[in-house]
Amino acid sequence: MQTPVRSQVPMTERILLLAIHNHQPVGNFDHIFDLAFRMCYEPLLRELGRHPKFKFSLHFSGPLWDYMEKKEKACFGLVGEMAARGQAELLGGGFYEPVLSVIPEEDRLGQVLLLKRYIEKKFGVKARGLWLAERVWEPNLPRSLARAGVEYTLLDEEHFHYAGIDDIHASYLTEDEGRCLRVFPIDKKLRYLIPFRPIDEVCSYLDEIAAQGGLAILGDDGEKFGLWPGTHKHVYEDGWLGRFLDTVDREGITTMTFAEALDRFPSRGRVYIPPASYEEMMEWVLEPEAQLAFKNLKRELSGPLRRFLRGGFFREFFRKYPESNNLHKRMLLASREARLHPDEDARRHVYMAQGNDPYWHGVFGGLYLPHLRQAAYGHIIEAEKRMPLTKGWSCQDYDADGRQEIILRGKAHSLFVKPSYGGALVSLDSLRLGRNLLDVLSRRQEAYHLQTPEGSPEGKSIHELAKALPPGSAGLLRPDPNLRYSALDRFFAPETTVDDYVSGRSADRGDFVGADYQFRFVEPKRGGQRKRTEKELHLSRRGNVVLENASRPVMLFKRIVPRPDGLGVVYELENPGPAALSFIFASEWNLCAFPGEWELEPEAALFYGRSVRLDCPQAEGLWLYPLQTLSQSEKGYDIIHQGICLTAVWRLDLEAGAARSVEIVLTEKHGS
Numbered sequence: 282m283q284t285p286v287r288s289q290v291p292m293t294e295r296i297l298l299l300a301i302h303n304h305q306p307v308g309n310f311d312h313i314f315d316l317a318f319r320m321c322y323e324p325l326l327r328e329l330g331r332h333p334k335f336k337f338s339l340h341f342s343g344p345l346w347d348y349m350e351k352k353e354k355a356c357f358g359l360v361g362e363m364a365a366r367g368q369a370e371l372l373g374g375g376f377y378e379p380v381l382s383v384i385p386e387e388d389r390l391g392q393v394l395l396l397k398r399y400i401e402k403k404f405g406v407k408a409r410g411l412w413l414a415e416r417v418w419e420p421n422l423p424r425s426l427a428r429a430g431v432e433y434t435l436l437d438e439e440h441f442h443y444a445g446i447d448d449i450h451a452s453y454l455t456e457d458e459g460r461c462l463r464v465f466p467i468d469k470k471l472r473y474l475i476p477f478r479p480i481d482e483v484c485s486y487l488d489e490i491a492a493q494g495g496l497a498i499l500g501d502d503g504e505k506f507g508l509w510p511g512t513h514k515h516v517y518e519d520g521w522l523g524r525f526l527d528t529v530d531r532e533g534i535t536t537m538t539f540a541e542a543l544d545r546f547p548s549r550g551r552v553y554i555p556p557a558s559y560e561e562m563m564e565w566v567l568e569p570e571a572q573l574a575f576k577n578l579k580r581e582l583s584g585p586l587r588r589f590l591r592g593g594f595f596r597e598f599f600r601k602y603p604e605s606n607n608l609h610k611r612m613l614l615a616s617r618e619a620r621l622h623p624d625e626d627a628r629r630h631v632y633m634a635q636g637n638d639p640y641w642h643g644v645f646g647g648l649y650l651p652h653l654r655q656a657a658y659g660h661i662i663e664a665e666k667r668m669p670l671t672k673g674w675s676c677q678d679y680d681a682d683g684r685q686e687i688i689l690r691g692k693a694h695s696l697f698v699k700p701s702y703g704g705a706l707v708s709l710d711s712l713r714l715g716r717n718l719l720d721v722l723s724r725r726q727e728a729y730h731l732q733t734p735e736g737s738p739e740g741k742s743i744h745e746l747a748k749a750l751p752p753g754s755a756g757l758l759r760p761d762p763n764l765r766y767s768a769l770d771r772f773f774a775p776e777t778t779v780d781d782y783v784s785g786r787s788a789d790r791g792d793f794v795g796a797d798y799q800f801r802f803v804e805p806k807r808g809g810q811r812k813r814t815e816k817e818l819h820l821s822r823r824g825n826v827v828l829e830n831a832s833r834p835v836m837l838f839k840r841i842v843p844r845p846d847g848l849g850v851v852y853e854l855e856n857p858g859p860a861a862l863s864f865i866f867a868s869e870w871n872l873c874a875f876p877g878e879w880e881l882e883p884e885a886a887l888f889y890g891r892s893v894r895l896d897c898p899q900a901e902g903l904w905l906y907p908l909q910t911l912s913q914s915e916k917g918y919d920i921i922h923q924g925i926c927l928t929a930v931w932r933l934d935l936e937a938g939a940a941r942s943v944e945i946v947l948t949e950k951h952g953s
Contacts, residue, residue, distance in 0.1 A: 295491040296535045298465070298542055300435055300500035301325070302412050304342040304378050306638035308656020314348050318356060321507030322349075324517050326359045329369075332526040336536045338500075339369045340412040343376035343396060344636070350403070364404045370538035373397045373408035373431065379635035380595060382419035382556075383609065385616050392632055393429040409540045410434060412500070414637050416467075417558045417595045420457060427460035433543055435500040437559040438466045442588050444554045450495025451549035452542070463543055464552065469560070471499040476506060476521050480528055487534060496542065510916050556594050563592030565643035565728075566601060572728040598641040598648075603764055604722050605640050605648050607707060608657055610680040611697075615661045622668040630664035633657075642727075642912070649722060649912040649921055651873060658717040662710050665695065674802060674816060687800065687818055689843060693949060696841070696848065704798040704820035704839050705766035709848075711949060714889060721765040721871040721908060721924040729913045730758055750911070751918050757911040759785060765871040765908065765924070768850050768945075769794045770837060772826045773865040775932060779904040782867075782928065790827045790864065793837060798822045805842075815843040823857070826864060834858045847893075847948040854943075856935035863935075868945055869928045870895065871908065879925060881905060886927050896946045897929035904928040 303322055305314055322345075329335060339360070341349065349357045363369035375381055375392035376399070384392070393411065400408045411431045413422075418436055426434065438449040446453065449466035456462065468490075474483050490497045506522060507513040516522045529536065537545070557563065564572055575592055582590055599606035612634045619627045638645075639653040648654065672692070676685045684701040697708040709718045730750070762785075763769065772791035773782070781787035802816040818841040825832045834857050842849035856862050872879075872888065879888050881903060885896045897903060908923045931943050 293491055294535055295487045295497070295532075296537065296542075297487065297497045297529070298338070298499065298537060298539055300338040300340065300372065300412070300539060301503040301506075302340045302500060303345055303503035305344055305348070306653055306656075307344050307377055307633050307636040307660070308653050309344070310652070314345075317504065317508050318349075318353050320513045321504055323353070323356050325503060325506045325522070326356055326363075328517070328522050328526065330359055330363060332530060333366065333368055334536075335526055335529060336368055336538050336541070337370070338372050338410065338539045339363075340372035340374060342374065342378040343399070344378070346399060361404055364406050370410070370540050371400050371404060371406055371408055372410045372412045373400060374412040375414060375635070377632050377636045378414045378638075379632075380414050380417045380637045380640070381425065382417055382422060383596060383640075384635050385613070386425060387620065388616055388632065388635065389425045390429050391628065392635070393426070393431065395632070397429065409543070415558055415562060415595070416440070417562070418554055419556045420554065423455055423457040423462040424460040426462055431462065433463035433465060433539060435465045435467050435498075435539070436554065437557075438469050439560045439563075440554045440557045441466045441552065443557055443591060444552050445588060446552055448495070448549060450490050450493065450498065452546065453550060453552040454548040455552050455554060463548060464554070465498050465500070465539060467500045468498050471497060472501050475499060475501075476512070476516050476525070480521070480525050483525070484528065484532070496546070557591070558595050560592070562595065562643060565641070566593035566595060566597045567728075568601065569726050569728040569731060573731060595641070602642070602648055604654070604720075607680055608654060609640055611661050611708065612657070614679050615664045618668050618670060619664060624667050627664040627667040630660040630667070634660040634664070644913060644915060646912060646914050646919065646921070649910055649919075651720070651722070651921070651923055654720055654722075655716055655873065658710070658720055659715045662695075662712060662715050662717070666712055674818065689818075689841075691815075691843060693846060694848070698818065698841060699766070700798045700800045700820060702764070702766065703769060703794045703796055704800070704822070705764075706768045707766050709767070709947075711893070713949065714892070716873065718872055718888075718893065719767050720873040722910060723761045723763075723765045724757070724908070724910050725760045726758065727913070730911070751920070754911050754918070754920070757909055757920065762789070763794050765926075767870040767872070768839070769869040770839065770852075771867040771869055771928070772835070773867060774828065775863050775865060777865055779902065782904055783906045791835070792824045793822060796822060796824060798839070817842050826862070828862065828864060833860065833862055835862070844946075844948070846950075847946065849947075850945045852943050853940055854933065854935065855940040856937060859937050861934065861936050864933060865930050866933050866943065867904075867928045867930045869926060871924055871926050873924045875922055875924075876907075879905075892950045894948050894950070895927065896948070898944060899931070900929040900943070901932050902930050904930060
């Protein structure tokens with residue numbers, strides 16, 4: 282049995298290690314960056330700068346460094362001054378704040394080295410430590426980080442409890458394939474005390490840690506010092522931070538950087554940490570009912586047995602949210618291509634698409650924020666535009682579900698089709714606009730839709746607050762029956778109205794959406810003056826439609842026809858049964874369009890300043906309604922516009938053996 286090494290901390294010396302992590306995601310609005318500096322980063326840096334003996338470690342993610350260097354030069358200079366005098370140790374990380382464990386190994390190395398070199402070039406110091414995005418840990422990370430010259434990182438205390446470690450007031454050593462990394466536990470109690478509780482409570486806890494010969498270790502979001510709701514007033518106007526720093530000076534509390542602690546105190550021993558993140562993240566990844574059951578179980582279980590109680594695993598976000606999985610696998614596809622076709626600009630765009638925020642959802646918007654998803658897709662598209670990708674059709678299981686998807690690379694668009702999900706269009710990238718036109722998030726039930734606020738918010742961290750649902754939100758809580766892909770093939774009773782459809786009162790009578798379609802590629806017909814050389818994708822399914830309480834067979838053929846300026850979707854519906862059929866056939870398209878970005882004509886819809894047109898000739902109607910979600914945020918609840926649902930409908934009467942064709946054509950106008 283390994284004997285723990287006791288760190289040489291005087292039993293009564295109060296030692297505080299503080300790491301401040303600041304981040305804004307790729308694609309966030311400039312006014313949010315500006316607000317963050319005005320309300321949080323600038324006053325925080327200035328207050329810390331007024332106490333030069335207070336040592337701490339500081340992390341800014343790449344998007345913030347870029348913004349600060351261009352638009353916040355005073356803050357940039359202040360960081361330089363504190364780094365030069367040894368007050369602030371600058372931490373590395375992945376430049377664009379990716380979850381390192383879910384990006385390829387070479388991208389991990391590239392992202393970490395990009396930030397290390399930036400810090401060394403701009404400030405003349407070496408980043409020895411690393412801020413691990415969302416503290417998402419997997420056991421192979423020590424090898425990756427050692428390759429990049431990283432000596433230590435910070436993890437939450439929960440990581441250590443899962444590994445059987447009770448003493449969280451010292452550092453430990455972990456390894457993978459013999460490549461070692463020092464790991465510091467972040468004290469959860471300190472995370473909830475600072476800056477939310479009275480200073481005497483903080484000092485009492487520091488006394489308690491010192492009496493045990495331990496280090497008080499805290500690493501947390503800088504945004505809690507001014508940007509989270511109510512914190513600017515509490516921290517600066519009411520003076521919590523100034524009083525705290527004065528108390529540290531007056532009472533002789535020792536502060537040091539993590540690098541100094543690394544050199545002064547040996548590790549407490551070796552540890553092997555299972556996959557984990559901070560406690561709240563491991564709850565957010567669970568499905569709603571499981572999340573509530575897990576919280577109840579935690580209340581019932583206490584003591585040593587809590588070690589064996591763990592939530593989910595970060596990668597489960599890719600299962601919980603197929604939209605996250607699609608974005609993630611699109612990023613991996615672009616990363617593979619970038620390694621085959623080296624191009625520095627392409628690689629940088631892949632890195633920017635790897636920022637963690639649009640891949641998950643918890644107390645912050647994340648995946649629910651369309652501008653963050655669109656930023657990631659935009660950088661994927663820009664990366665792909667810089668690479669000599671082979672044009673035309675290809676088949677591969679890019680989304681890792683065990684089924685083949687179809688990809689079309691064209692001069693103007695990239696199209697991703699899923700035969701195993703009703704032959705649906707999953708993504709349609711406009712290379713000119715730099716956006717995925719079909720990036721729409723489905724509505725689903727979340728655990729916070731079910732919770733009830735309790736007690737006062739005063740003195741609570743953002744993670745402790747439950748919020749009341751806004752009035753009139755019931756309509757936004759109805760989950761979508763299917764994913765919000767496009768070219769979804771639906772069947773309705775003849776009397777169905779647009780109100781029935783929008784409200785969900787009329788169910789789809791067919792079994793086509795989400796079902797498995799057969800597919801093949803067919804050479805285009807030669808005829809007329811227009812010549813096409815690209816093959817067509819032919820999809821088909823023999824399914825059933827329930828009409829008048831009877832199941833009737835219907836044969837559906839769907840042709841995807843590439844065009845230089847877009848694509849056509851041609852449907853042929855055949856009645857193979859002995860009885861006549863009357864029904865509404867509907868082709869549902871879900872598009873990432875925001876208010877002011879669409880307008881309707883009798884048989885067409887126009888988007889994005891009339892640059893994209895969806896023609897539905899001979900359609901009896903175009904049913905259009907906005908898609909909105911109700912999601913939790915740090916301020917409460919947000920009603921977020923995700924896009925629009927546009928459904929072309931045709932009322933069809935098919936005699937036995939008869940067939941009918943309908944068509945939808947998407948065209949994009951090029952040029953300025």
